[in-house]
Amino acid sequence: MVVTTMQLLLRSPLKPIRLLASRDCSSYVSRMRYLMRLKEDDDACRVALQSGTLMLFHKLAPLLRPTARGIYQLHKLQASDVKGILGKLGENEQLLNTSVLIGCSDSDVPQFSLDVGSLEQAAVEEMCGGVFIDLRKAFFLLKGPEAPLVAKGQALLRWHQTHAYCSATGQPTERNQAGSQRVCLQNGATYYPQMAPVVIVLVSDGRRCLLARQSTFPRGMYSALAGFCDMGETTEETLRREVAEEVGLEVESLQYSGSQHWPFPQSSFMVACHATVSPDRAEVNLNGAELEDARWFTLEEIEEALKRKTPPRSKKGEPTEFWVPPSYAIANKLILEWANHTKSHK
Numbered sequence: 001m002v003v004t005t006m007q008l009l010l011r012s013p014l015k016p017i018r019l020l021a022s023r024d025c026s027s028y029v030s031r032m033r034y035l036m037r038l039k040e041d042d043d044a045c046r047v048a049l050q051s052g053t054l055m056l057f058h059k060l061a062p063l064l065r066p067t068a069r070g071i072y073q074l075h076k077l078q079a080s081d082v083k084g085i086l087g088k089l090g091e092n093e094q095l096l097n098t099s100v101l102i103g104c105s106d107s108d109v110p111q112f113s114l115d116v117g118s119l120e121q122a123a124v125e126e127m128c129g130g131v132f133i134d135l136r137k138a139f140f141l142l143k144g145p146e147a148p149l150v151a152k153g154q155a156l157l158r159w160h161q162t163h164a165y166c167s168a169t170g171q172p173t174e175r176n177q178a179g180s181q182r183v184c185l186q187n188g189a190t191y192y193p194q195m196a197p198v199v200i201v202l203v204s205d206g207r208r209c210l211l212a213r214q215s216t217f218p219r220g221m222y223s224a225l226a227g228f229c230d231m232g233e234t235t236e237e238t239l240r241r242e243v244a245e246e247v248g249l250e251v252e253s254l255q256y257s258g259s260q261h262w263p264f265p266q267s268s269f270m271v272a273c274h275a276t277v278s279p280d281r282a283e284v285n286l287n288g289a290e291l292e293d294a295r296w297f298t299l300e301e302i303e304e305a306l307k308r309k310t311p312p313r314s315k316k317g318e319p320t321e322f323w324v325p326p327s328y329a330i331a332n333k334l335i336l337e338w339a340n341h342t343k344s345h346k
Ligand SMILES: NC(=O)c1ccc[n+]([C@@H]2O[C@H](COP(=O)([O-])OP(=O)(O)OC[C@H]3O[C@@H](n4cnc5c(N)ncnc54)[C@H](O)[C@@H]3O)[C@@H](O)[C@H]2O)c1
Pocket: 196, 198, 200, 223, 224, 225, 226, 227, 228, 262, 264, 265, 268, 270, 290, 325, 329, 330, 331, 332
């Protein structure tokens, strides 16, 4: 059947998305109100910084701590520890005030991140017993809520490092203590951290799913199709256009799955969906300018790839086994959902 009009169906539009309720709802509300106050009140935020925990970054690489062979955790420090390090390395204590507020733990401890890129990396690592690791690699090492925390911490630090000047006047901007905004010293314009909306979609023909790779991806890694929203587009329009542009297919239905903040290239807001194409109109017509390859994968191939928790190693010259993004990436969630759904309908 030729689809002449937009026939994108959002299935089960009224199906509720369950949120993980905190054990005590009122503590969640009070935490959120507390964070709100810290964003508005510089003095309160400076006080919170003294009793909070700090994640350190060095030139945007997070500090992790090896806990056992191959297992890493985010290294969290106290303000007093950081002051000690700054003092020993001859850095002004004021560097601490360039920390940005990231959140608040379940036990009501405010969390900050700080980039110590002006200090010698090896010296900080030695003093902390940790190691600064590239963020993409860190995503393979961190488990649970630590990956989104470190992503948020890095993204906010990056935003400050690249928004020191007003784009209208060219004059310096000044941040508030929490780091939730910057204001132009000349015209008073307020800037807030931004994310670029991206739609990510796992296309299926009912039996197989479509994954693609860009030439810049690590060898052997395939992911779901993704693309930035154009100005004025809806999620459905971006999804339909990106699939058409990148692989020459027309999707027939879509279903929302979830969303995530992704710190690359400069903070994206990923909206993740499943979509279907008709099995008799599933021939890929690759846009070689954007993608190196796009292929249909069977359930068996996907199940094998999902078992690999770290990128497979291959000898030089040998083809690398097919693998998928780490569990924190929403592409992984889409692939896992598709595999579970397809298996249960076999
Ligand atoms: N979290 C995940 O699971 C996951 C998986 C796949 C891709 N992604 C992310 O999705 C993002 C978009 O995917 P893509 O690269 O295929 O997009 P894309 O297909 O839209 O192609 C990228 C190109 O779009 C243009 N572009 C338009 N608006 C842009 C903007 N705001 N920022 C940067 N470039 C812009 C640029 O020319 C760029 O080269 C990437 O940043 C990637 O890291 C995340």
